[in-house]
């Protein structure tokens with residue numbers, strides 16, 4: 772029988788630039804943490820900078836040789852998404868992986884803010 776996949780099977784990803792959306796908690800947090808363990812430069816794309824700061828401290832405490840970056844990003848606002856992309860492009864010339872994790876379920880109907888269009 773083949774071995775079950777586990778995070779330890781992730782290969783070395785040193786030098787790669789990844790962005791995980793919604794990494795303050797849950798699946799996104801664990802994903803960013805395991806990538807950090809494998810050498811990824813993580814950018815946590817978060818709508819709540821206080822929560823993101825706490826998440827980054829937890830990751831850096833567990834994996835001391837990593838440096839997590841936080842950038843403001845609210846999927847409910849196209850202005851915010853646009854600003855994120857603009858800021859990202861000022862700092863980095865490429866992105867290796869985008870993990871589109873942020874999301875919520877079972878919420879009241881709401882429209883995305885569209886002001887920059």
Ligand SMILES: NC(=O)c1ccc[n+]([C@@H]2O[C@H](COP(=O)([O-])OP(=O)(O)OC[C@H]3O[C@@H](n4cnc5c(N)ncnc54)[C@H](OP(=O)(O)O)[C@@H]3O)[C@@H](O)[C@H]2O)c1
Nearest residue numbers: 793794795796797798799818819845846847872873874875
């Ligand atoms: N857990 C499950 O069983 C399950 C099943 C099916 C699908 N999923 C999906 O998997 C993903 C992660 O789930 P999870 O259980 O880990 O959820 P979670 O712990 O609630 O984490 C969701 C993350 O998404 C962020 N987020 C929500 N709306 C956002 C927005 N408008 N802009 C930016 N960030 C936003 C939250 O930010 P804040 O910290 O600011 O709230 C949080 O960091 C979600 O997309 C969820 O719908 C989960």
